[in-house]
Amino acid sequence: MSRMPALLATVTLIALSGTPALAADPTAANAAQARAPSSAAVRATYDRMDALSRSVFWASEQQADPTDAVAGVKLAQALRELGRYDQAAEAAQATLTVQPNNLDALLELGRAHIARGQAFYGVAPLEQARQLAPRDWRPYSLLGVAYEQVRRTDDARAAWNQALALSPDNPDVLTNAATAALTHGDAPGAETLLRRAAAQPTASAKVRQNLALALGLQGKMGEAEQILRRELPPEQAEQNLRWLRARSTPGATAAAASAPVSAPVAAPTPGGDTARTWNSLQGG
Numbered sequence: 001m002s003r004m005p006a007l008l009a010t011v012t013l014i015a016l017s018g019t020p021a022l023a024a025d026p027t028a029a030n031a032a033q034a035r036a037p038s039s040a041a042v043r044a045t046y047d048r049m050d051a052l053s054r055s056v057f058w059a060s061e062q063q064a065d066p067t068d069a070v071a072g073v074k075l076a077q078a079l080r081e082l083g084r085y086d087q088a089a090e091a092a093q094a095t096l097t098v099q100p101n102n103l104d105a106l107l108e109l110g111r112a113h114i115a116r117g118q119a120f121y122g123v124a125p126l127e128q129a130r131q132l133a134p135r136d137w138r139p140y141s142l143l144g145v146a147y148e149q150v151r152r153t154d155d156a157r158a159a160w161n162q163a164l165a166l167s168p169d170n171p172d173v174l175t176n177a178a179t180a181a182l183t184h185g186d187a188p189g190a191e192t193l194l195r196r197a198a199a200q201p202t203a204s205a206k207v208r209q210n211l212a213l214a215l216g217l218q219g220k221m222g223e224a225e226q227i228l229r230r231e232l233p234p235e236q237a238e239q240n241l242r243w244l245r246a247r248s249t250p251g252a253t254a255a256a257a258s259a260p261v262s263a264p265v266a267a268p269t270p271g272g273d274t275a276r277t278w279n280s281l282q283g284g
Helices: 025-035 040-045 051-064 069-081 085-098 105-113 120-132 137-149 154-166 169-181 187-198 205-216 219-230 234-245 252-258
Strands: none
Touching: 025 234, 040 051, 040 069, 040 205, 069 085, 069 105, 105 120, 105 137, 137 154, 137 169, 137 219, 169 187, 169 205, 187 205, 205 219, 205 234, 219 234
C-alpha cells in the first residue's frame, strides 16, 4: 500500500511493543481488579495527557472495572490515536459486550474499523448509532466516511448532507465531504467546501491546511503559500510547497501516493489506508 504524501498525512503512527497496562503478573492483575476506580479529578488529569499515557491509565481503569464503559471507550480512543487500530476495535467491542447500545462505543468502533482500512465492518455499528441517536450529527458524518471507503459514494453524500442538516456548516463534516471531492479529482468542489469550513470559528488548523492543499492542486500557489506559512513551521511549510509546486495541475491528486509522509493535512486517495486521516476520526 502506498505511503501518504507530505501534505496529506494527519496521523503519526507510533509503533509500540506490547500492550499498555496489561499486567503480565496475575497478582498485579488481581490487585488492579480489586482497587476502586480513580476519582473524577484524576481521570480529568489523564484526559489532558498524551495518547500513550491515556492508554496505560484507561487500560488500568478497565481492568479495575470491566463494566466501566467510559474507560473502555477512552481506551479505544487512545489506542486508535497511537495507530493501534485492531486493539482499538477490540476495546470498543469489549465495551459493547457489556453495554450493547452504548453510543460512544459504537462510534469508536466505527472509527477504529475505518482507521484500520476495514470500513465495511464499521458500517453496522455506525448505522446502529444512527438509529439510537437520529438527531446526532456524528453517526452520519462517520457513516459518510465509511460509505466513501467502501465506494458507496451516493450513500456517503446523503449521510454528509444529513449531518450538515443537523449541524449546519460543521467544519468536520465539510472537510470530510471535501476530502471525498479531492479523492475524485474535484479540487474546485473541495475548495468551496473547505472555504465554508475554514470560515467557522471552530475550524482547526487541519481544515485550513486542507484548504491550502485544494488551492495548491489548482495552481493557486499564492494563497496556498500564505496559509501554509501561517500554519506550519518554515521547514515543513517549504516541504509542502515543494510538493504542491510539483503537482499543481488539474488531476494532480493521482500523483499524491508517491510523496513522503510528514505534514498534518487530510486528503486521501482511494483506498482504505488513507481513510484513517479524515477529520471525522477526530471529532465526528
